[in-house]
Amino acid sequence: MNWITNAVLPKIKALVTANDVPDNLWIKCKACGQMIFHREFEQANNCCSTCGHHAPLPPEARFAMIFDDASFETVELAAIDDDPLKFRDSRRYADRLKDSRSKTGVKDAIAVAHGLIGGRKAVIAAFDFRFMGGSMGRMVGNGIIAAAEAAVAHDAALITIPSTGGARMQEGVLSLMQLPRTILAVEKVRAAGLPHIVLLAHPTTGGVTASFAMLGDLQIAEPGAIIGFAGRRVIEETVREKLPDDFQTAEYLQDHGMVDAVIPRAEQPSYIGRILGFLMDQREATRAA
């Protein structure tokens, strides 16, 4: 599966490192270099007040930002057999998992919660890029399925927020099998007549894009997010062609018909609330009658 490009990787590493230092009172914007006071940065949901750059936002912060009154209930995911392939490169996958868990305090690269958005019921499944680059293995697949099932059970909309380098190589072909699995999950939501909105966050690349993440009823993206199947470096090496600077950005994708809108974080709660109104009013009216 095509992975993160060389161009993206250094930036991502830098971002992850910044998040690892909570004592740091000043945060340097990765895009414009401006120093931002941490409280101001957090209040702006990790957006730069100078250039508007959207830095990664962990699931908990996303939930608080999008759900009404920052009120939500998380959906717990059951533990699974961690390492079916007994995968090892320079280190064992089991050890990498252990490290990521102790570093982030979360179990895997996804979190699921339900609550209200603009007064309408919704379930959000958000990727956690801090956890092994948000890569999708079986646990992430389970998260998307749990979110879809919760949406159907609560008669709620499903919002998926990918932020991922792609499939989790350490789970081999089983991570490839999460493509059909997650598509089956969103098919359940569709069959129940409920909306599925995809909010593409930086970066959304590789195998995840070739699954539920491109099959939303609406596709929205965060400004500047890199979204694509094959990475920039892979393409440049294959076709030896100069790619435009804004290749695979959210705005570029919008120009090419792949996303409905590019929506900054500050506007996301009201935008999503409005969409859910359009898509769910009729349903509620029918049920009330």
Place this chain on the structure above:
Amino acid sequence: MRHFLDFEKPIAALEGKVEELRHMSSDGSINIADEIGKLQTRIDRELKQTYEKLGPWEKVQVARHPERPRVSAIIGQLFEDFTPLAGDRNYAEDYAVIGGMARFRGQAVMVMGTEKGSSTEERIKRNFGMARPEGYRKASRLMELAGRFGLPVLSFVDTAGAYPGRGAEERGQAEAIATAIRACLRLPTPMVASIIGEGGSGGAIALATGNRVVMFEHAIYSVISPEGCASILWRSSDHAKEAAEALRITSDHMKELGVIDAIVPEPLGGAHRDQTAAIASLGDACFAQLRDLQDMDRDALIADRADKYLAMGDGGG
């Protein structure tokens, strides 16, 4: 001239000797036939020993062998009245994906697959079996058509992966693959997929989300190429051999993990040594799987497929 892989060098040497002896046999000496017979026995023994214990990295090379049976050869040998269909109805015909209607042992079916090509010219035309969005959209179209007219779908996958190119990205490679997977999952008729060479990631699963999946003994199926995995996790593609081992890409592991339903044995020395026999075994395997599905109705087939893939969440099968 046969193409020999690195680990086949001892076999190549023996076959060279046989060739030499054959040229000498015009002299009329009787001992030469004996000598050739002995050498042939040694070759067979050598082939058996080599191919019985192929490592994952050797299998990668066998799976990519230039003389491996291609989809067009499979269609030619196993299907009658093949009627190719072309185009995605939006942008182009993608020659990396072959598809159309045909008869398989008398039954009307839809057959499709990724074709790498055999000659240099054909390989270029087929883009080395790497499809663009149009190929996946064509596959979706054929599956939808098959569904409406009650045709079972047989697919054959041999691809390094989806084509990484600017145009492919701009025209929605990811969306096209996702939609093809969904078309497999929505199909109201039986679908049997075969991994015949390389099962390369998203570009493979797009055509392989079947009710049943069979795989040639020496084929590979992986989320990423060993080279790609090595360059990310080992920071150098020189470690592709280790990556091939760690990724568990061989048919025995696929069976263990519940990703495939049956392994199709290959003739002595691999499918490239006897394409006709290999393709015949594949035909039998596909037929057996298809027969198992024939009594299932539309809902049962869709549910069977959903259950198969939903189960791959905790340690595999």
